[in-house]
Amino acid sequence: MTDPKTKLDIYRTMVLAQSWEQALMRLIDENLAPASYHPGRGSEGSEVACTMALRESDYLLYDHRGMAHIIAKGVPLVGLFGDFLGNELGTTRGYGAGIVHVADPDRGVLGQSGTLGGSQLIAAGAALSAKIRKTDQVTMCFFGDGAANRGTFHEAANAAGAWKLPLVFVVQNNGWAVSVPTEYSTGGAFVDRANGYGFPGVAVDGQNPFEVHDVAVEAVERARNGGGPTLIEVKTVRLLGHYLGDPQAYREAAERSTSATRDPIVWARAALKESGEATEEQLSAIEAEAIEQVEAAREQALAGAKPTADVLTEYLYV
């Protein structure tokens, strides 16, 4: 069971991710960063609560929606802003911008495949690597319900199951892949797929990050102790459009407003107060601090220099 301190940490990190995203939106409004971004509002619960079950030396393959998992893994906010601003302070030193390829090898953040599903294979490789090198590193791989239907998942999951790799798959099922409802494009339930590869699947409500954390901790420990992979299907919501400015004409008002009631940050705030695990003052302080932290990072990042033409061939061949 997630202890009160961890619960507060989860809340703090979710709020930090939310504040970071708000600041990014402002940068985009101000035309300082390109507008191509997949907002993460709604899925912070799973991203933060799962990632916080990892150690720094563990590997993370995040997905394209939001930045909460990356923030939870400890990547400095300045670097993230730098990636969106496309300047030298970015984790990718100015190469990235928009829907970024954040990388932070020292914190086990192994980057992202722009083609959905590519990261699943790389995650399986990283997990196999830990096994071969006999470290106790665990790899966690996030992807959406849409990406779960790529054949890459099958190949990664089968290898992970066959060799009991230390790998945790997190399917963030938000009900949509762009405009297509999950039930239209999907046979069966993701959680049930794990069994076919010989490892456990667990479904959990992403609105409740504390429960998600319990599930993730169990999965990570199993992986670390040689018990093999787990698939966690988090039922979550996409509060905003697929991308910024998505008119979402394909989405019914009723479904959108039901989703809106399932905000994990709102839920966690209420739960913490209700249980007495946090006071209004504490929570407000966390929120204020997040904004401050984000502001400071934003200011620092804005000072970064833009890359020049000479970087274009710098990282191509060793």
Place this chain on the structure above:
Amino acid sequence: MTDPKTKLDIYRTMVLAQSWEQALMRLIDENLAPASYHPGRGSEGSEVACTMALRESDYLLYDHRGMAHIIAKGVPLVGLFGDFLGNELGTTRGYGAGIVHVADPDRGVLGQSGTLGGSQLIAAGAALSAKIRKTDQVTMCFFGDGAANRGTFHEAANAAGAWKLPLVFVVQNNGWAVSVPTEYSTGGAFVDRANGYGFPGVAVDGQNPFEVHDVAVEAVERARNGGGPTLIEVKTVRLLGHYLGDPQAYREAAERSTSATRDPIVWARAALKESGEATEEQLSAIEAEAIEQVEAAREQALAGAKPTADVLTEYLYV
């Protein structure tokens, strides 16, 4: 329950496939056909019994091992010999030879992808086509335990499950993919994978073709009646090498001899006699007739003309 007449038909077709394969081996020994062939001895049970659940207008995607499914679908033997001889009497008019791309659109034989798994996708497309065109055609797709681990299966199975396509997957689990034991390369059990896509999986013993037939009839009927796909996992054996001349150094003698006791043709013959559903005379007559039929086809096929250079561009662009 498979009736006695059908049982005899299954036996007859298995024996025909066996005789055909023996005749092919002779052609290869005589250097009349190229030696690249994946012998089907051992898996006739599933191939014949499943295929015989189909109608002529149904679609078949066979696999690379043996020819029993193709023969069971009614493709003329002369055409098959012609494909291996690489002459104009082949179903592919001389293009094919060796591990062939047999095709017979009139009998629903849709060809083969030389890359394993490619046929799974084409099968899903054919099943979707039947649904769109509102025919009641069923598609059956065979593949081995090895090919079942390609990502193509996931994409095909997911689409089939999502849209309840009239599709029957037959996984021929013979315990090996070339030199790699299934349990080494596979997480979980194939039969359990179906559930994850929302359709039934059934495991059945391939040594007993009559039981296989029952299972296949049920699956085909379900597909035809709008009940969606089924995955049939047939536990079968590979009596010979992966390819002709495979020394099989990777295979233990004990495992080979256990496999040898599971020959579906031997089993069916004994079962038919034991149950009184066939007499020794009937069975011998079937066997003699098969050899005769094969001999006649072989003679006819040998007379086919070899293709000439002008065919090289004939079927490239319409």
Place this chain on the structure above:
Amino acid sequence: MTASSGARTITYSRAITEALDEEMARDERVVVLGEDVGRMGGIFGATPGLYEKYGADRVIDTPISEMFIVGGAVGLAITGLRPVAELQFADFIVNAADETLSKMSKWRYMHGGQFRVPMVLRMPEGATGGGGAEHSLCPEALMLSYPGAHIVVPSTPADAKGLLKAAIRDDNPVGFFEHKALYATRGAVPDDPDFVVPIGKADIKREGTDVTVIAWGRAVHWALAAADLAATDGTSVEVLDTRGLRPLDTDAIFASIEKTGRVVIAQEAPRTGGGASEISAVIAENVIDLLEGPIKRIGAMDVPIPQNPALEALVMPTPADIHLAVKELVG
């Protein structure tokens, strides 16, 4: 090009929609499939209204399963339908490469002509600022060494409509590359519902006498802009739009070079390994004697496309690059 009475000015994107709509109306075997092509009308808005008009059986929102999209379409095509499949980004051709290059392109040949594979694979291509190394490519040349399918790349709304209609009516598989940066461009398109543009015929988009610039897709517009620049130097540039890479209209190419004696080939893809190299080789093999100078290729830098739009811009070729090559050739 069929003669037509009237014409309207529409966008390239609208031209695509109309071609699909008209062919779906004309032939009920035509079905459309891909990610978000249905209720959303495509992420680039190229398929709006089709779902409402033709229903979920003929306008199919697929799972994110590129191998199924192409391989499944082959299955549709060999069983009596005429699918128009879409990969959301042309870059994803590598996510369905076996299906595109082997299954779609070779199924007929491998099976001794027993099947036809009448399908079109639509692939929105090109760099438009910030897409990065996996959402910005023009990978047309990948299909070159895999015979069996046509490779079509329209540069204008009229070509987009006429070529797509031709592709849908063609019994061969067709790789059809639409440039994302062109979707919003406008041009006159004939009204005639049977207006088609024959596949494999080049089009002289501008006549000239001193230098031939060969291009296709978006690069045609760069070539035209370069021709304007060159005109101010007094150089007359002919812009030859190949409209794709297979079939390649070598007659038209050789005829233009015969006239000008100088050639620049411009593409958006990286300089190495693209259509420009192939066309250069064909020229150097067949009509080298007509040339008064080197065969120049213009293309993107040989690097993955950086995601930072400012860096992307540095990597992309420009009309100025083409103009410079033209200047070097006329000396």
Place this chain on the structure above:
Amino acid sequence: MTASSGARTITYSRAITEALDEEMARDERVVVLGEDVGRMGGIFGATPGLYEKYGADRVIDTPISEMFIVGGAVGLAITGLRPVAELQFADFIVNAADETLSKMSKWRYMHGGQFRVPMVLRMPEGATGGGGAEHSLCPEALMLSYPGAHIVVPSTPADAKGLLKAAIRDDNPVGFFEHKALYATRGAVPDDPDFVVPIGKADIKREGTDVTVIAWGRAVHWALAAADLAATDGTSVEVLDTRGLRPLDTDAIFASIEKTGRVVIAQEAPRTGGGASEISAVIAENVIDLLEGPIKRIGAMDVPIPQNPALEALVMPTPADIHLAVKELVG
């Protein structure tokens, strides 16, 4: 090439095994993975004994999952290992195209240099009679328009060993194409355990003065046979083995052409869209003035490889084809 005291005559296949064995012994980060590479020693017998010597953790028999083989190897490579992955047939590059062309080749660049991807992807290639359209290809050129990885194709046992060792030691990803028809060929290979052949350096396999024939992989042997034929006509052919396609040793190519003034480029892949087109374009762009005639390309017919061996033979290029091209050039 490092100087070496002794040398033994071994097969091309044995050269591959030795390179793997020596590098695995030298560096425990080197691991081998692929279908049947372990207990069977590879379906072409290129990896025997490694499983017994290095165990299942370092010699990994994979499922039939080409995307995992390559994508998983990228995961191994960015987390401290140096994988040598194998696709059972080079044709299967299309079954792992995104993983090869985007993930393996671009991961480092896309992430601003934060990772290195020290891996080798071994791909047995070529037509050897009856493999058909999906088991016979030489798809090296597919990698050309995707920068980021080297493209290496050895033609002799010494090159096979020296280049594979260099590739394993290289911090860049390397696409390594071994020709199936060469596995049984024999040649002298230096004993020196540090014998490596630098990647990207061409090798003059035969000196000559009248015509340069450029080739790589199996086509080098066709070129040498053609040179013998040409010698009987009194024509002196220089055979330049590029040893791959990237990096391309343009200095060596230009120097040879400077000497001969005539060039034929020979490849096994279909004439269209292959390495020959690229090399032709580089020549026509840079040194066209040195040429006394057209740039001729020799390659397979532009059709899928038919499975019937008799038809395959008709489709494949031959030494006689190269000889004829040489004759046409010397007039």
